Amino acid sequence: MEATELNIRISFGRKHALALLSAFFLCWHPGFIGSETLQLTTFYPAPYGGYVSLLTTGGTNTVPANTILARNAGRVGVGTGTPDSKVDIRIPVGLGANGVQITDDNANPDTRSYATLGVTRAASGNNLAYIGLTKQGTYPWAIGVAGSNDLIMGASSAGNRTIPSPMFSIDTGGQIAMGGGAEAGRRLRVVGDLRVTGDIYVNGRIQGLCQRIGYSITGVTSCPWNHNVIGFLGDGVARVSGFLPASATTSGVGRFIVLGEDWGGTMICCRF
Helix, strand or coil: CCCCCCCCCCCCCHHHHHHHHHHHHHHCCCCCCCCCEEEEEEECCCCCCEEEEEEEECCCCCCCCCCEEECCCCCEEECCCCCCCCEEECCCCCCCCCCEEECCCCCCHHHCCCCCEEEECCCCCCCCEEEEECCCCCCCEEEEECCCCCEEEEECECCCCECCCCCEEECCCCCEEECCCCCCCCCEEECCCCCCCCCCCCCCCCCCCEEEEEEECCCCCCCCCCCEEEEEEECCCCCEECCCCCCCCCCCCCCCCEECCCCEEEEEEECC
16 A cells, blocks of 8 residues: 655745734633723824824723723723713722822832822721821821811821821811810810910900909818919908907917908909
């Protein structure tokens, strides 16, 4: 029996290989790895095509977290396919403190170097919205909106975007507080000491500065601990102190009778 031998030789040049690889990558869809959609639209004649839009999407949310959209209307959207402003960044529900942050590449958010800008959609703790700035090696200063809807400011924890102890706050009625929370009916509340180097002009009355307190030798004898006596007025009642002499016919024996008309009355106690 005769044997037939067939030899096939295929030769690829550079152009052929390029065409084959192009066809392979166009036909191959690596769905098991994951995919992203990229859409670029221009108008021609080439190579002077004008840029119209760039769209890339990915993720599993209803509005993908990493959606980036640029339109010819001059709007850029991140997290949204329909930006309403020039730059529109949407944070999906559930991300909490993982909002928008512009910073350096330091791994620890609480020790970022120099300027750090962070915006939070919602955060736990003492604030609901947050913008923070920091410098190298320090916790950032931050401005936020508290659960009470007060505007607050203070040193914060950048890691979870909260302001644990606000140093300054303004409520919706315009009441201002430093070192604590605002107080209804008080335009300014200061918790702590206050030093004034200039003059203080008061058109109204100073409330709670002084008070009148009755005193007697058998009752109240001093002002409260945070007050000082600036004056007193006796009630004019004569009071006897001491003892009569042991013998009415012997002078100089025993103690003299002392009348005290100022031993009972009213004293003025003030916070001076």
